Amino acid sequence: MLIQNGIVFTQGRLRKDVSVRTAEGVICEAGALSPRAGEEVLDAGGAYVLPGFVDIHIHGYKAHDCMEGEEAVRAMSRDLGETGVAAFVPTTMSAGREDTRAALAGIEKVMRRPELRGAAVLGAHMEAPYLSPRFKGAQVAEYMQAPSPEAYDALTEGFSCVRMMTLAPELDGALSLIAHFKRLGVVSCCAHSDAKAADVHAAADAGLTQITHLFNAQSPLHHREPGVPGAGLSDPRILVQIIADCIHLHPDVLRIAALCKGADGAALITDAMMAAGMPDGKYSLGGQDVFVQDGAARLENGALAGSTLTMHAAVRNMITRCGLDPEAVIPMATSTPARSVGADAYGEIAAGKAARFALMDAGWNFLRAVG
Numbered sequence: 001m002l003i004q005n006g007i008v009f010t011q012g013r014l015r016k017d018v019s020v021r022t023a024e025g026v027i028c029e030a031g032a033l034s035p036r037a038g039e040e041v042l043d044a045g046g047a048y049v050l051p052g053f054v055d056i057h058i059h060g061y062k063a064h065d066c067m068e069g070e071e072a073v074r075a076m077s078r079d080l081g082e083t084g085v086a087a088f089v090p091t092t093m094s095a096g097r098e099d100t101r102a103a104l105a106g107i108e109k110v111m112r113r114p115e116l117r118g119a120a121v122l123g124a125h126m127e128a129p130y131l132s133p134r135f136k137g138a139q140v141a142e143y144m145q146a147p148s149p150e151a152y153d154a155l156t157e158g159f160s161c162v163r164m165m166t167l168a169p170e171l172d173g174a175l176s177l178i179a180h181f182k183r184l185g186v187v188s189c190c191a192h193s194d195a196k197a198a199d200v201h202a203a204a205d206a207g208l209t210q211i212t213h214l215f216n217a218q219s220p221l222h223h224r225e226p227g228v229p230g231a232g233l234s235d236p237r238i239l240v241q242i243i244a245d246c247i248h249l250h251p252d253v254l255r256i257a258a259l260c261k262g263a264d265g266a267a268l269i270t271d272a273m274m275a276a277g278m279p280d281g282k283y284s285l286g287g288q289d290v291f292v293q294d295g296a297a298r299l300e301n302g303a304l305a306g307s308t309l310t311m312h313a314a315v316r317n318m319i320t321r322c323g324l325d326p327e328a329v330i331p332m333a334t335s336t337p338a339r340s341v342g343a344d345a346y347g348e349i350a351a352g353k354a355a356r357f358a359l360m361d362a363g364w365n366f367l368r369a370v371g
Helices: 070-081 097-112 149-156 174-184 197-206 227-234 251-261 311-321 326-333 335-340
Strands: 002-004 007-010 013-015 019-023 026-031 041-043 048-051 053-058 085-092 124-126 162-167 187-190 239-243 266-269 281-285 288-293 296-298 357-360 366-370
Touching: 007 019, 013 326, 048 326, 053 070, 053 266, 053 311, 053 335, 070 085, 070 097, 085 097, 097 124, 097 149, 149 174, 162 174, 174 187, 174 197, 187 197, 197 227, 227 251, 239 251, 251 266, 251 311, 251 326, 266 311, 266 326, 266 335, 311 326, 311 357, 311 366, 326 335
Parallel strands: 002 041, 007 048, 053 085, 085 124, 124 162, 162 187, 239 266
Antiparallel strands: 002 019, 007 013, 019 026, 048 357, 281 288, 288 296, 357 366
């Protein structure tokens, strides 16, 4: 297939002079191309042609939650693919041992036998159990545990799907666990944490590379104690995940984070729960009732409980509500998150990459997924 007459994001730029040829789910070439005899041609009609999005932090979508097991993850894969997501990392919640292992089993089964036309499952992001009860957010404190390599190995024995782990680095044993993750190739992230900035920098020394949902469920930024956000924004070794729904973070804060970290240092995430893609109403997250009103998902006590955001809406918000350069924003939803978890096949329009695309109009509204 040849995609032509679009504004293609490739090599860090939006270009009108580029067409994209694909075959068998892979990009063959991108450049000044003409149709071949008998070749299928997709006329993009002047739309922006972006790499498929990569969401490294998402709990659920369209009435499904990855904690529910294999069929829920499969449904997420199919439905997210229709929103322009090329690949995602299903994210677990605090739960008992058996429920956690059941969730990992479901994620691993979909990795091993992917949905044919769905978004690829890159692995599991475990957002528990090594968290601080003081900043539990929508996590359930009774399931939180002390971190150690031995505890993690026992919890995940028999599984190879864990790609990311969010933990509180100030807890006793956390630095040893972060070093263990580095050896295993698991990405370490900080959140649900009361850490001081010095704790975060020490964790980065041990191998921590990301801050989960920057500013949310973590010690605050203060001019004399920068906390988790200040360390994340200032340390070049650390990528920050940001929820760009303009609910979790004010547009000015989104802009500050983007300007501090740049296209290579910030990753847009949805942190979506099962109400994403659904109307307002009552839903569930981690066994807790969640009430969604005007798109904001909250527990009964008012605490935010994930989001109803999509990746394409996050891109639009960063460009239209925060006034950021599209060429700086697009990598935050594509190549930067993909690179952060070693998913080299995704996030770019270049030869050899996955042929998954998101088309958006001149106002940065999502049009369709291709691939």
